[in-house]
Amino acid sequence: MTDPQYIRNIAIIAHVDHGKTTLLDGLLKQSNTFRSNQAEMAQTLIMDSGDQERERGITITAKQTTVYYQSTDTDSAVDYKINIIDTPGHADFSGEVERTLNMADGVLLVVDAQEGPMPQTKFVLSKALELGLTPVVIINKIDKPARRIAEVEDELADLFLELATDESQLKYPVYYAVAREGKAWAALPSDASQPASLAPIFQAIISHIPAPQVADG
Template sequence: MQKIRNIAIIAHVDHGKTSLVDRMLQAGKLFREESAELTQMLDNNDLERERGITILSKNVSIRYQDYKINIIDTPGHADFGGEVERVLNMADGCLLIVDAFEGPMPQTRFVLSKAIEMGLKPIVVINKVDKENCRPDEVQEMVFDLMFNLNATEDQLDFPTFFGSAKQGWMSTDWRKPTDDIHQLLDAIIKYIPEPPMLEGASQMLITSLDYSSFVGRIAVGRVHRGNLKVGQNIVLMKRDGTQQQSKIKELNIFEGLGRRKVEEVACGDICA
């Protein structure tokens, strides 16, 4: 049984996605102190910090109980449509974050429509319930209507909802009853998001993004969809135009916390570089 959960995060600009991910990293004990300064770990590109938006998708992972949760960040703009589809291919479910005052926004709709089309199971987080004039119940209805309009299946419409404040560091199933942490949300990710299927057979990995290192050159990032990958294994790179290129795996890394760890083998369902 695979103790892995791959979850994509969908949110409009400034609805609290980066703060929530920081809290998840904190819950995964990735900061030394519980009170560690939250520094928007996902928006680490200069342009992103300057504009306060997410352009490039990034991967981080946390260990919670005995599970590994891969958190896949999605771009929040329709302009990055190709990036969105590639990124969602790595996930088995999605976390939709919505501001308790503003409700779902047009850009959220675009990414969510792609996630629903791909059959991802959603978990809804209504964030910033500590703000004045917030209307969590009304926003929950709006999210339901939006998913219904996007032709979500009955299973997708039966989504669990969590209310809370990523800034204050709590999540609960009832916004009138604040808790002390976000553990209820992490438990729900393990409960509702399906584990990646184990597919036996010839190794197959879908490359969703490229990275670069001055030591090793180009690095392919993606999810292993079938079989296992091993260091030293001979592979064929299938290009979009149908050409094929013989290659060999020189090094394998999995995502751990905010960094990467070298491994000898990566199993089906995990995300690697």
């Protein structure tokens, strides 16, 4: 049984098509949950597996999976158990979003670098902050020609200022990603085509998302 201090329960939330499921797919692959020689993994999104979901390109019901990630930030390598819940990114499934968030201790908020926060972003973020969940922001698709990263960061700051339930929620970390290529950075790279992995996202989950509270007895 994993020590609770090495467990993280997170939900991935975003507006539809901002890259949430693609990011989760990359986290699954890079956690070695699946063998690297499974070539079909490069062609098929793991989590959006239902026929209706593949056809519509959206996540309809929440799906949970567990991955293990070995952190090397301490003196000795530690295996973390990360329970990841992929949540619907469409307003039609708002009840499912709320149910999902109740199972998490923190959220990865994925936002498109061109579109910025959208109406569904506001909805899911408000629910997460009401529940006191710790947010980690990921600005995705930073390789888009029409990206507007500085403006999106300002829009996110305004959104958090509007929705935060306490001052601590305004101190959220921001990461930058090209999820479809399995790359992320803790600081905005000068060249998004440079080699990278999703290790910064794993470290963000471990460093910023709290371990679950375990009742005494």
